[in-house]
Amino acid sequence: MAVLAAGQxxxxxxxxxxxxxxxxxxxxxxxxxxxxxxxxAHRWVFAARPDHPCVPxxxxxxxxxxxxxxxxxxxxxSVALAARLAKEAGAAALLIVLADMPLVPLSHFQALxxxxxxxxxDAMIASAAGDVAMPPALFGSAQFTALAQASGDAxxxxxxxxxxxxxxxxxxxxxxxDAEALAMARARLT
Numbered sequence: 584m585a586v587l588a589a590g591q592x593x594x595x596x597x598x599x600x601x602x603x604x605x606x607x608x609x610x611x612x613x614x615x616x617x618x619x620x621x622x623x624a625h626r627w628v629f630a631a632r633p634d635h636p637c638v639p640x641x642x643x644x645x646x647x648x649x650x651x652x653x654x655x656x657x658x659x660x661s662v663a664l665a666a667r668l669a670k671e672a673g674a675a676a677l678l679i680v681l682a683d684m685p686l687v688p689l690s691h692f693q694a695l696x697x698x699x700x701x702x703x704x705d706a707m708i709a710s711a712a713g714d715v716a717m718p719p720a721l722f723g724s725a726q727f728t729a730l731a732q733a734s735g736d737a738x739x740x741x742x743x744x745x746x747x748x749x750x751x752x753x754x755x756x757x758x759x760x761d762a763e764a765l766a767m768a769r770a771r772l773t
Contacts, residue, residue, distance in 0.1 A: 584623045585665035586614055586646065587718075588682035589631040589654035601682055602636040603765055606772045610759060612640035613685030619644040620689045621696065625672050628682070629661040630654075637682075659733035666722075666730035676706060677727065679739065680719040685768055686755035687719060694749055695721045702747075711748035712756045720746060 588601055588611055601611025608616065615628060615637075626646040630638070631654035638648055649668065653660040662679065669677040676699050678692065691710065699706040699721040706723035709716035720743060722730055733739050759765050 584618060584621070584626055584678040584680065585661075585669070586618070586626075586628045586641075586680045586682050587658060587661045587665070588635070588637065588641075589629050589651040589661050590658060590683070599636070600759060600765065605685055605765070605768055608640060609637050610685055610765065610768070611635070611637035611682045612644070614680050614682050614687065615641050615644035615646050617687065617689050618680065618692060621678075621692050623678070625669065625674055627665060627668060629665060657734065657736035659735045659739075662733035662739050663731050666727045666733070670724070670727045670731070674724065675704070676700075676721055676723050677730070678719060678721045681758060683759045684718065684756065685759065686757060686771055687751070688755060691749070691751055691755075692719060695719060698747070698749060699723060707742060707746040709743045709746035709748055710751045710756055712751060712753040716743040716746055716748055717756065717758075718743075 603610045627649045628641045628646045629649050629651045633650050651661050651664055695708055698708050704723040704725040707726055709720040757764055759768050
């Protein structure tokens with residue numbers, strides 16, 4: 584599994600959104616804490632730097648930190664790096680999760696993995712809020728070559744357009760990109 588945490592937080596202002604407090608931990612730690620309950624042979628967090636404030640929490644949840652030296656080029660570089668590492672590790676599938684989506688429950692991740700297991704190497708399953716396909720998403724090993732070509736801010740969006748969709752509740756599929764979304768996440772967490 585790959586948690587993407589190397590974004591530039593441009594819409595959040597000068598602060599690092601992943602280091603913002605959400606409940607009793609940092610925003611960027613929530614997804615990894617949830618994913619700690621999901622079995623996986625490989626766990627990576629893709630960060631822009633090795634000294635991110637979330638590193639202790641990520642490691643405590645069992646994640647290896649993979650520094651993306653091209654983070655400023657957009658999410659696609661993290662997706663591509665994740666696909667290459669998954670391929671090198673001989674992974675059967677890759678679950679891609681955004682670190683700034685802190686409210687996704689373990690049951691949704693489990694449903695993505697279970698559906699992917701039934702589809703095998705060709706699996707490509709996106710979360711969906713209405714008609715919008717989005718992460719978290721699961722890709723079977725046959726998709727790794729295409730994922731390794733991802734670039735820019737779009738990441739794997741072009742692949743998600745053709746993915747099977749697993750419906751999720753829009754209230755927990757929020758992506759915290761600005762202070763308003765952080766306030767909504769804080770309200771939902773209480």
